[in-house]
Amino acid sequence: MKGNMGNMMKQMQQMQKKMMKAQEELLVMEFEASAGGGVVTVKADGSRNITDVSIQEEVVDPDDVEMLEDLVLAAVNDVMKQIEDKTEATMGKFTKGMNMPGMF
Secondary structure, three states: OHHHHHHHHHHHHHHHHHHHHHHHHHHHOEEEEEEOOOOEEEEEEOOOOEEEEEEOHHHOOOOOHHHHHHHHHHHHHHHHHHHHHHHHHHHHHHHOOOOOOOOO
């Protein structure tokens, strides 16, 4: 029984190291989303920090600021969803089958 517990602890430590490495890799990944056929582009890192916003000049219309706001909002929401999906897919493989409330 004691040897089995030692093996289980060793496996848990290995899994924890893999999880930490995967988490670190996620944080430095770059994500990009665009809206309006590419006239607005937003980039973010895995920490959910917006790192760049690019707006093509032809979409800037002082008489229709609301459209530009909608395009920026759509691109930001899309890039955040990409980060969420990638994080869930990456970290989910470590927690699949575990029943540990409060872990993630």
